[in-house]
Amino acid sequence: MVGREGRVDALIPFDEVLTRYEPVIGLETHVELGTVTKMFCGCPARFGGEPNSLVCPVCLGLPGSLPVTNRAAIEYTIRIGLALNCTIADWCRFARKNYFYPDMPKNFQISQYDEPLCTNGYLDISVEDPGAEGGARQVRVGIERVHLEEDTGKSLHVGGATGRIHGADYSLVDYNRAGIPLVEIVTKPVEGTGPLAPAVAHTYVSELRDLMRALEVSDVRMEEGSLRCDVNTSLSPRGSGVWGTRTETKNVNSLRSVERAVRYEIERQAAVLDEGRPVALETRHFHEDTGVTTVGRSKEEAQDYRYFPEPDLVPVAPSREWVEQIRAALPELPLARRARLKTEWGLSDREFAAIHNAGAVDLVARTVEAGAPPADARKWWLNELVRRANESGTDLAELPITPADVARVAALVASGELNDKLARQVIEGVLAGEGTPDEVVAARGLAIVSDEGALTAAVDEAIAANPEVAQKVRDGKVAAAGALVGAVMKATRGQADAARARELILARLGRG
Amino acid sequence: MPIARDDVAHLARLSRLALADGELDHLAAQLDVIISAVARVQEVAAEGIPPTSHAVPLVNVFRDDVEWPCLGAEKALDQAPAVEQQRFRVPRILAED
């Protein structure tokens, strides 16, 4: 693993690390709110758009411009805070975070410092753990704070090898994103997760994402940047009770990267500590392609942001009535929803955990809504469709088949028009874009042959073609009928009703 | 408490001011005098006195989440020292992280 200076990072294998160290992780997540307008001005808070077309004097930070707080952004943040079981401040303020950077038009960011809107909450998550009871470990991730700030513009770096900032000759800045409301959610340190640390990080971000979607406050797409993650990792020598120095890893742009980054840092830091060197308090950059972290620009000293209360804005003091209104309007949260569905579907913890771990809860739920029995819905999604998703390297939810389609297939099997084998072919057809399940059945002629005449003809042909087997059946070896059923199935390309074929065969041969 | 020349040089860096040496010396001397003068505020007994950041107390000033007209890229960019691809062209940025 090559570090930025060309030095190879030594790594201790993960399992070995855990025999001697306890990982402690923390996550800072930024969520871009899906409000109509920006945090402090009326420009559209839209993704995309011609560069610098969604700007005004305020978000450009032009001399003389002034911010005015978007009420919806406050409401969304309170919603998030309530869903994370936080205390909502009676009174809080914005503060200026001062530093120079070309993507920040004012060279300060309006944020919150020691007076955030929400504090001291938690998110309960269920982490896949085959060794645990029910197949999952329950972890309560403490939430330190939830606060609001404004997003920065975006830079394109020109001239460097990879479009990254290192080696660039100059940069091009687009301020469309500047001023979009950003909620920062900071966890308390999460300890005691041991080997599950990377999975805990992954699951936390995934759950948080689901929560944001359920709350309808953001579309939380990591690939679009509306959900961003920094991961903090440190190692504590087992049993010492002394926390290690943490590193902050940025540029973690997918759930998988969250997990990989934590894992890498655990392995790297262990190697450093084993050599007797201290872990440096630093910010690191995660590389998706190689899975390693490298040091960011080393700083001479920690940044002094010279925070002070934002004088252009007045304090935010949400009334308790307003907070209760928001609380009353909260939708069913994912945790509660999952508990309800598990009960409704009559599943054990482990069974439900399997659905959840596959990311299929929503899909199964919608399939049930479309009329399928939960067991059928579960069966199709977790078996055939998971297999197909893995084959094509896509997410389950990205497969080109809808829950309604799956429900239809299940219905066709239940009514006897399809058997499992045929059903799998129908699914294949739908995934290939051949149309709805019914269209595929018709086009491919996949319906079970229930026409007695055709079936009888096929049975007679099979008997005629296999006289020795037929004789065995006549003689009382009923089990041998299986081969004749097989022949009928083959002759009908699997579309015969196997049970009926068997009945007919036995009847024909005097054993029915 | 006097402020050392090095401290002033540091402040200049933090504030993005490329002071020439002579200017730095001159400003350092002046800042030293000024800081000593303003330090008088420390004489005031202020135990338990809340700080005021807004003289006229207001809270909860909000705007509705409704769009207003944007400037348009042309107006946004036409005073810019350098423009390329409808963006503000700036000199190379040293990486922050």
Next chain:
Amino acid sequence: MADELTRMSAAGIAAAIAGGEVSALEVTDAHLAWIGEVDDAVHAFLHVAADGARRAARAVDERRADGEPLGPLAGVPLALKDLFTTTDMPTTCGSAILNGWRPPYDATITRRLREAGVVILGKTNMDEFAMGSSTENSAFGPTHNPWDLTRVPGGSSGGSSAAVAAFEAPLAIGTDTGGSIRQPAAVCGVVGVKPTYGGSSRYGVVAFASSLDTPGPLARTVLDAALLHETMSGHDPCDSTSVDAPVPPVVAAARQADVSGLTIGVVPELGGEGCQPGVLARFGEAVELLESLGAKVIEVSCPHFSYALPAYYLIAPSECSSNLARFDGMRYGLRAGDDGTRSAEEVMALTREQGFGAEVKRRIMLGTYALSSGYYDAYYGKAQQVRTLIIRDFEAAFDRVDVLVSPSTPTTAFPLGERVDDPLAMYVADLCTIPSDLAGNAALSVPCGLAAEDGLPVGLQIMAPVLADDRVYRVGAAVEAALESRRGHPLLDDAKGLG
């Protein structure tokens, strides 16, 4: 006639236009002509917008001809401090870093003036980014006091006060952060008012110290100032710190001009040490005058006012160090040193080094220092506590009196160049005005005579509680009327600077 037009008050001009005695265009032309004659010497203006002014004047004339109703200041010329954004005129803030900048949007106040039919003649000179008390910190050369061209007009709104004192405009607008309307008004012998903080919109007013900056009117009479105050003030949804309450009835108060029954407090902390004898003498007489007019006068000590100056010179630079960070050569204004090899950091530092003057650099570094980790509590934090104590002093005082009075500034106009190398000496000019900026309450400066030793104007400062702006107009108008009647002619008739 042109001569007479430039000597008229705003109220008089508005009435003459509305009454058809003169056209708005004639009035504007007369002022433009006079500016042409005297501004080479005074240098009140950085930009004269002759075409725009004439267009605005003609529009007023057309509306009058169409029988449309005209506002109380329609057709009246005005000089606007170059700190306010104007789409049709440059906005430099007195700084090289914004030389040539054309804002793409108008300040709310600019918009309101235009809607009211006020004719903006141009942008006036000022101390760079409103930092200073003499207008000598302008990157474009100082303004000269019309009373004596070798002296300062005060600052930072020196161009505005000089324009009014030199009859280049009957009205002007400035901003007051530490005294930058009242002090120049005092040393130029005109009326200047700092409204209650938040009374006038700051949207489009380039920020110096956000929690202190207050746009306000300058004029030759208290009534004119009141008329402008009403036109420019009022809630603005684009400014979160804007007061959402009706504008106090300042015009009515200016007309009322009566102090009988009022209790007036003299603040000993604001009128002793460091005050020029002639200033104290005129001030003392003004106090006696108030008594003779039927007011009761008592002494009210405001002990923390002695700490107002150091508190201000921590709070204001702190806020300004942050507000001025945006001037970095990346998006507008000056960009220096970009030779293709330098980094953004380096170009920012070279741009700011070249674009900012010495006072601005001093305050930026002072503010950066006061906000630094390790120093915040002792400096910025402490100053904000002192601010609370000053507010409480005012509240206690206003429990006992209706208004407080003091000299507006310790000395008369000092000579150009006298204090440029001595920042602390320069800062002392704000001694009397600063407390009201920190507390946000209304304050007015009205001329109360000439100092015996130099024949230069002295200002009386009147302070009222937050949102009680009408009181300062009421008392100010009473003093003005009594003094003028005593003197027999307007004060400015005695200004000899322009011959």
